[in-house]
Amino acid sequence: MSHSEAGKMRVREIRGRNALLGLPLCVLAVAVMACFVFSCGASKEIGSETAENQFERAKRRYDAGRYLEAIEQFKTLLARFPGSKYAEPATFFLGKSRFESKEYLMAEMEFERIVRDFPRGDYAEEATFMLGMCAYAQRRPAPYDQTATERAILLLTGYVSLYPGGAFLQQAEEKLKECRSLLAKKLQANGELYLKLHLPTAARLSFEEVLEKYEDLNWADWALVGIAKSYEQEENWAKAAETYEGVLERDGDAEALGTAKERLRKLRERIETSESSG
Missing domain, CATH: 1.25.40.10 (Tetratricopeptide repeat domain)
Structure with a gap:
């Protein structure tokens, strides 16, 4: 919008107000009274609502x-x-x-x-x-x-x-x-992170907390798998195998059961290879 157009609009606004001011006082009085009556009626209607x-x-x-x-x-x-x-x-x-x-x-x-x-x-x-x-x-x-x-x-x-x-x-x-x-999942995730960082003791503490607090949930099966993995990282093959066997005995979460079964199979092969080479 140009300055001239803006000026015209401003003039129209001023003229409108001046026109209103130029109305006879009696007309303005009637208008004000009408507004007052209408307002009072509306307020009374609202105020009377129970x-x-x-x-x-x-x-x-x-x-x-x-x-x-x-x-x-x-x-x-x-x-x-x-x-x-x-x-x-x-x-x-x-x-x-x-x-x-x-x-x-x-x-x-x-x-x-x-x-x-x-x-x-x-x-x-x-x-x-x-x-x-x-x-x-x-x-x-x-x-x-x-x-x-x-x-x-x-x-x-x-x-x-x-x-x-x-x-x-x-x-x-x-x-x-x-x-x-959800809380068990968070603890389990913490344990898995510690395993990735090769901190088996810290990982085991997280997994053991899952077992202690949420033994009734399927996360407990995964916690046992995690504990077994922590023993594997420490090369404590006997404890790892024992823990995997504990998962199989629970007959809980099918996926955790399958993971434990496969890792136990590989672990036993490693133990047999180690014993034969020794």
Whole structure:
């Protein structure tokens, strides 16, 4: 846009304002009064809305998947009717709306309010479960920091302890198993890295921790394979063979079993060759 065109636009703006100022005072007064009446009517309509009506409207937004709108409406309800009977469900569904919007930290705060302020309420159990789910949703892949995974385990274990026959027990146990498997995978990866660096003792410590904490998972079979490899690096053939045999006796993870079987075969060939040449 040229300076001349910009100047013309500015003149039109000024003229428009001057034209408004030039209107008779009576016309302006009528216009102002009309705006005032309309505004008062709208405010009265909003102000007369009950907590129930506002909750139902916000809940419809939530049910329709319009979570951002639901968040704003639940927040408004809680600000206007903090002591109403809808404070508990509004807080809960505000948390759920934030969770669905991937605002996990904010969602966690709402669920904490439910557990703290309404411990015997209708939403206390699910809010306790959702606290664990907020942490679960923030977990990261095995190579990275596992603080969120550890927190998810803590919170989901708390749910299972508080509600042993709870409605979300099966889901909680499934998520717990996933989280524990993720931590086991990280330890296993650490052990494999130590093997690559030819640090068999450090590797063995990682694998032994997998066995100690996650013996019930398939990662335990791979941990035994890792321990056997560490003995191989130390040329402790007897301990390596014994450990591989332990994997075969477990009859656990099929892939780990196949790896142990093949490495044991090669190890025995090496031992036989060594003995015959000796």
